[in-house]
Amino acid sequence: MDVLVLIDKLDDIIHNARSVPLTDSVMIDREEMYDILDQMRSTIPEEIKQARWIVKERQEMLAEAKQEAERVLTEAQERADRLASETEVVHLAERNAQQIMEDARERERETRLGAEDYADEVLGNLEINLEKFIGAVRRGRERLQGRPAGDNLQP
Numbered sequence: 260m261d262v263l264v265l266i267d268k269l270d271d272i273i274h275n276a277r278s279v280p281l282t283d284s285v286m287i288d289r290e291e292m293y294d295i296l297d298q299m300r301s302t303i304p305e306e307i308k309q310a311r312w313i314v315k316e317r318q319e320m321l322a323e324a325k326q327e328a329e330r331v332l333t334e335a336q337e338r339a340d341r342l343a344s345e346t347e348v349v350h351l352a353e354r355n356a357q358q359i360m361e362d363a364r365e366r367e368r369e370t371r372l373g374a375e376d377y378a379d380e381v382l383g384n385l386e387i388n389l390e391k392f393i394g395a396v397r398r399g400r401e402r403l404q405g406r407p408a409g410d411n412l413q414p
Contacts (some may be wrong), residue, residue: 262306263388265299266395273402283405303392310385317378321371328367335359 272292276285335356342352 262299262302262392263395265295265302266392266399269295269399270395273399285402306385306388310382313378313381317374320374324367324370324374327370328363331363331366332360335363 276287339352339356
């Protein structure tokens with residue numbers, strides 16, 4: 260289950276809880292709260308695993324891009340060496356080798372930037388969700404402690 264859904268459940272339980280007469284306190288079902296907290300504990304590690312997986316995938320993509328770039332550069336160098344050994348095509352070989360190496364560098368750069376952008380987007384989304392989670396937890400704790408929900412003063 261999504262952590263944000265569980266946070267909404269907690270928020271609803273607290274919001275709809277019966278008030279203790281003559282106090283700002285509310286009565287809640289302890290077992291129900293523990294059940295939701297347990298679900299949150301099991302859900303959060305999964306989201307963290309997903310974030311770690313994304314980072315790992317990004318690193319693998321970068322490594323593959325680097326290997327491909329090195330392979331292309333090696334092929335370009337080998338091709339340039341073969342062409343250079345033929346005296347009448349030396350100038351052509353140098354131009355071709357240079358173009359191939361520039362193309363390989365550009366492909367490696369584009370692949371690396373694409374992988375970084377993807378990882379950054381996914382991690383950004385995870386960061387937003389975690390910030391929402393922390394905000395909801397703070398509001399819930401404030402309500403439990405009898406402070407108004409809008410009071411964001413830190414001790």
